[in-house]
Amino acid sequence: MRLAGGVDVGSRMTKAVVIAADGRERNGAILGRGSLYTRFDLAAAAAQAMEAALADAGATRADLVYQAATGYGRYQAMERDLQITEITCHARGGVALMPDARTILDLGAQNARAFRILGSGRVVGFRMNDKCASGAGRFIERVARALEVELERVGPLSLQADAPCAISSICAVLAESEVINHVTNGETIPNILQGTHASIADRLCSLVRQVGLEPPFALTGGVARNRGLVHAIEERLGVPVLLHRDAEHAGAYGAALLGRQRLRQLAAATTA
Known part of the structure; x- marks a missing residue:
């Protein structure tokens, strides 16, 4: 072959x-x-x-x-x-995996990229995160490590939150210190994780709005497997997210x- x-x-x-x-x-x-x-x-x-x-x-x-x-x-x-x-x-x-997609958010370890595309796959609008250490993957990894939670459990655990914590830092290093403070104050792990997802989703959705959200909206990259973050993004954009098993x-x-x-x-x- x-x-x-x-x-x-x-x-x-x-x-x-x-x-x-x-x-x-x-x-x-x-x-x-x-x-x-x-x-x-x-x-x-x-x-x-x-x-x-x-x-x-x-x-x-x-x-x-x-x-x-x-x-x-x-x-x-x-x-x-x-x-x-x-x-x-x-x-x-x-667009080959999800032919209907017209706006795609690629979630990597170090960077996040939002782009608007035509049906041919041609890019007509593009934005990338420009803040130090704010790539979705690394940010979540550092928080998970601080909480001693396996990455695979971060998404499901975050969906159990009842009062999400506020995570204000855009830097992963500073956010880790903020997480430790929340732990010291007795906050639950689900609330801290959902607060982390909310903080990341706010920045990611800002990227999407800058390129001009045109549904259907899809996610690519390994971080797209995190259902907690996907849920936070859907809430903020008000549209369902297209996912594919080969998004990574x-x-x-x-x-x-x-x-x-x-x-x-x-x-x-x-x-x-």
Whole structure:
């Protein structure tokens, strides 16, 4: 089989997907997925994530005919044929996963990006968070660590709150101190977590409003799995959130689709 691959080298996680190198561009099903912690060796993370995606598809490196890379570490993906910006890949991948989406919020570990798109996946409006350490993922991680709560439990626990605490800091480091103060004052963990989600959701929804919210509205990125944060965003925007089981892989999927498109262009130029 001939496969096209996409790898998204993020600050916390590296994701990869493979799709058929032949077939219709917009409907290329994900055949294999891979993800792992990025850690310090970005090149190794990119290679290992792609190997995992190939194995998931029952394929080998010999089946991979083209590879596109995205994410902040895309230039460290040494076997890439093409590098593409995150916003372009998340737009293409997001609209391929959720064709009705017209506004997408990508929630990463370090950054959050809001963009408005056309049905083709073309970006017509874009904003990114610009505050130190205010990326949704890292913010939640630090709070969870301070409370000694596993990340997987943060969302469900926050939905049990009855009186959310106010978290005013936009800096993850200062917010951690604020959380400790709430614990000292006897606040419950659900109330602290929901207050954290409320603080993050306020900033994220501001990004969305800056690009101009046009429903349907979708989330991509690993943080989209946090139901507590999703609920807080829905409350503030007043619209339901579209989610897809592959939302975490949207960037890698977009890279794979765009890589396949480039491969076809090269093939057409060769035969012309």
